[in-house]
Amino acid sequence: xxxSDLADAFTDDSALISYVAAGDxxxxxxxxxxxxxxxxxxxxIELGLPFSEPVAEGTTIQNAIKRALDAGMTPDAYLDxxxxxxxxxxxxxxxxxxxxxxxxxxxGPEEFVEAAADAGISGFVVPDLPVDESGPLYEACRExxxxxxxxxxxxxxEERLDRMLDRxxxxxxxxxxxxxxxxxxxxxxxxxxxxxxxxxxxVPKAVGFGxxxxxxxxxxxxxxxxxxxxxxxxxxxxxxxxxxxxPTDAVAERLRDLAAELxxxxxxxxxxxxxx
Amino acid sequence: MSESDRPGKFGDYGxxxxxxxxxxxxxxxxxxxxxxxxDNEDGFxxxxxxxxxxxxxxxxxxxxxxxxxxxxxxxxxxxxxxxxHGGAHKLNNALGQVLLAKYMGxxxxxxxxxxxxxxxxxxxxxAYLDMPCEIYMGRTDVNxxxxxxxxxxxxxAEVNPVDVGSGTLKEAINETMRDWATNVEDTHxxxxxxxxxxxxxxxxxxxxxxxxEEVREQSRERLGELPExxxxxAGGGSNTMGAFSAFVGSAALAGAPEGTQDAAPDVDLLAVExxxxxxxxxxxxxxxxxxxxxxxxxxxxxHGARTKLLQTGxxxxxxxxxxxxxxxxxxxxxxxxxxxxxxxVEPVNVDDDAALEAFHRLxxxxxxxxxxxxxxxxxxxxxxxxxxxxxVNLSGRxxxxxxxxxxxxxxxxxxxxxxxxxxEE
Numbered sequence: 001x002x003x004s005d006l007a008d009a010f011t012d013d014s015a016l017i018s019y020v021a022a023g024d025x026x027x028x029x030x031x032x033x034x035x036x037x038x039x040x041x042x043x044x045i046e047l048g049l050p051f052s053e054p055v056a057e058g059t060t061i062q063n064a065i066k067r068a069l070d071a072g073m074t075p076d077a078y079l080d081x082x083x084x085x086x087x088x089x090x091x092x093x094x095x096x097x098x099x100x101x102x103x104x105x106x107x108g109p110e111e112f113v114e115a116a117a118d119a120g121i122s123g124f125v126v127p128d129l130p131v132d133e134s135g136p137l138y139e140a141c142r143e144x145x146x147x148x149x150x151x152x153x154x155x156x157x158e159e160r161l162d163r164m165l166d167r168x169x170x171x172x173x174x175x176x177x178x179x180x181x182x183x184x185x186x187x188x189x190x191x192x193x194x195x196x197x198x199x200x201x202x203v204p205k206a207v208g209f210g211x212x213x214x215x216x217x218x219x220x221x222x223x224x225x226x227x228x229x230x231x232x233x234x235x236x237x238x239x240x241x242x243x244x245x246x247p248t249d250a251v252a253e254r255l256r257d258l259a260a261e262l263x264x265x266x267x268x269x270x271x272x273x274x275x276x
Numbered sequence: 277m278s279e280s281d282r283p284g285k286f287g288d289y290g291x292x293x294x295x296x297x298x299x300x301x302x303x304x305x306x307x308x309x310x311x312x313x314x315d316n317e318d319g320f321x322x323x324x325x326x327x328x329x330x331x332x333x334x335x336x337x338x339x340x341x342x343x344x345x346x347x348x349x350x351x352x353x354x355x356x357x358x359x360x361h362g363g364a365h366k367l368n369n370a371l372g373q374v375l376l377a378k379y380m381g382x383x384x385x386x387x388x389x390x391x392x393x394x395x396x397x398x399x400x401x402x403a404y405l406d407m408p409c410e411i412y413m414g415r416t417d418v419n420x421x422x423x424x425x426x427x428x429x430x431x432x433a434e435v436n437p438v439d440v441g442s443g444t445l446k447e448a449i450n451e452t453m454r455d456w457a458t459n460v461e462d463t464h465x466x467x468x469x470x471x472x473x474x475x476x477x478x479x480x481x482x483x484x485x486x487x488x489e490e491v492r493e494q495s496r497e498r499l500g501e502l503p504e505x506x507x508x509x510a511g512g513g514s515n516t517m518g519a520f521s522a523f524v525g526s527a528a529l530a531g532a533p534e535g536t537q538d539a540a541p542d543v544d545l546l547a548v549e550x551x552x553x554x555x556x557x558x559x560x561x562x563x564x565x566x567x568x569x570x571x572x573x574x575x576x577x578x579h580g581a582r583t584k585l586l587q588t589g590x591x592x593x594x595x596x597x598x599x600x601x602x603x604x605x606x607x608x609x610x611x612x613x614x615x616x617x618x619x620x621v622e623p624v625n626v627d628d629d630a631a632l633e634a635f636h637r638l639x640x641x642x643x644x645x646x647x648x649x650x651x652x653x654x655x656x657x658x659x660x661x662x663x664x665x666x667x668v669n670l671s672g673r674x675x676x677x678x679x680x681x682x683x684x685x686x687x688x689x690x691x692x693x694x695x696x697x698x699x700e701e
Binding site: 041051052053054055056058062066070075076096097098099101103104107127128129130131132133150151152153154155156157160164175178179180 | 291294296300303439453457458459578590591
């Protein structure tokens with residue numbers, strides 16, 4: 001398997017993957033935020049395409065999605081936004097399956113995958129599409145050279161993990177804790193165990209769900225992750241900006257600073273964790 | 277095995293579209309469903325059947341509606357799920373699932389509710405079987421179904437109002453899935469209808485299939501034949517599938533009396549949806565003034581299954597509407613969607629006003645106050661053009677709806693509605 005854009009983004013010094021919801025609070029603001037996150041050191045942008053029923057998200061991202069939908073974000077506007085981004089890191093589309101399935105004139109994932117590939121998307125994360133139902137999207141992604149990233153949960157069984165690793169390309173998204181997305185103060189005890197199970201997998205491993213500080217990023221990488229995924233912590237800053245009516249560039253500055261802190265944490269030189 | 281051949285598919289519908297964190301629990305449930313429900317391991321189905329008799333009060337009667345029969349010129353029978361303990365068919369499923377959770381060794385139950393009937397039934401089953409229980413309910417529904425909220429609390433369930441979106445069933449389901457994802461290791465999610473990932477649509481249908489099993493037996497005894505049609509209201513579709521399953525040959529609960537599990541193609545199956553105030557969908561506004569997903573929905577993926585949905589062309593789910601909280605949902609069970617595509621079930625609809633009129637008609641003419649959900653099925657008799665006999669599944673009683681009915685009947689000047697004006701000071 002040749003390495004993809006996404007896999008290549010996992011450099012020697014650990015990757016930072018940054019999520020924001022497209023259109024929160026406007027497409028123009030998102031463009032500025034994404035560029036700031038890349039300036040801050042993000043190696044991959046995970047750009048959320050808002051769906052009205054985001055069952056895998058906690059309150060923070062739920063509210064962001066609502067702001068984006070209220071501001072008129074649609075799949076076509078999303079693709080326009082992706083085309084207009086001036087960044088040199090891969091962009092992953094995170095969304096729910098119904099939007100991919102409905103796009104275009106025929107039911108099924110092919111049309112959206114083709115449009116996404118044309119717009120410059122490198123891959124997909126689809127939280128409500130377990131490996132069992134992923135055949136059509138997997139095929140479409142292969143055809144257009146896109147990566148399909150699967151989420152490994154703390155509850156995932158060995159048998160399921162094997163099936164996922166068969167299909168996952170780009171990187172593995174390790175869900176660091178039970179539940180939904182959302183910033184937390186501490187790393188979950190589940191994370192090192194989850195990474196331990198993936199030690200031999202021949203694909204980069206990135207941990208998400210709950211990471212909000214440079215210190216947490218450092219701990220996660222020290223536990224064996226190749227990268228960290230951060231979303232709610234940025235979205236909290238965006239929400240705060242919306243609440244206070246702050247100018248977009250002021251919010252972008254805060255996002256840049258947080259990304260820089262997270263990237264520094266992720267790349268901090270740390271001793272190898274003690275092997276059990 | 278190709279993905280389309282996996283169990284839990286009804287044609288192209290069904291499946292298991294849930295976050296990975298829930299998939300092992302879903303697989304564990306599939307295993308428990310196959311062992312306990314389909315194979316009656318440890319006598320589970322016998323236990324269920326015994327409890328739904330003793331605690332639930334089954335069988336419910338099949339009552340001849342004398343005055344409605346005279347009015348329409350054919351025999352109308354009412355399958356009296358309103359007489360089941362708790363006042364609605366919901367107990368069949370809630371008791372089945374809470375009991376199954378016990379057999380599986382689960383320690384906690386979560387559930388969502390729209391009208392409150394499923395929440396009440398689940399709280400009741402949890403009190404009976406000694407299981408801690410937490411219910412999610414949209415804020416709008418909490419406000420329009422207060423008696424049921426109090427009933428749930430009487431049974432010691434915790435009720436969590438959900439403030440997101442329109443505060444109805446769709447949002448309550450999202451929130452319950454989030455709770456389940458957080459507490460999946462010891463918690464079972466009692467889904468209230470034939471929706472969600474496999475095995476829920478099949479399992480809920482099986483628990484509800486006691487309705488059509490009894491309809492077949494009782495029809496033979498009472499009529500000497502099967503009815504010409506079975507009419508049931510359809511929101512998510514649990515009472516619908518319960519009333520239809522033994523006529524489409526999909527009932528699978530062990531120990532069904534002989535002759536109650538063979539398809540009966542001559543019986544017309546009519547799923548009555550909430551036509552709301554109009555069948556149009558305002559996609560720009562993200563709003564459908566109805567809950568008629570079988571009649572007007574398009575194929576998509578929501579809450580764990582591929583099915584017919586009320587959605588925009590882009591795939592965003594729209595807010596639905598019905599005067600009946602229990603029908604107010606943008607999706608429908610995948611098996612029903614499939615049966616409609618196959619031509620086995622006919623989707624029809626009645627609007628809010630017709631349902632309210634039927635509510636008053638049944639109360640006035642038969643001495644039965646029906647749930648607003650069931651009133652939709654009763655209202656369809658005004659349009660029915662057969663000769664009968666027909667069975668209307670009266671899925672629940674209407675005590676919970678009295679506040680809504682007083683308010684809506686007055687506001688809309690509904691024909692035949694009594695007024696309280698003369699009693700007010």
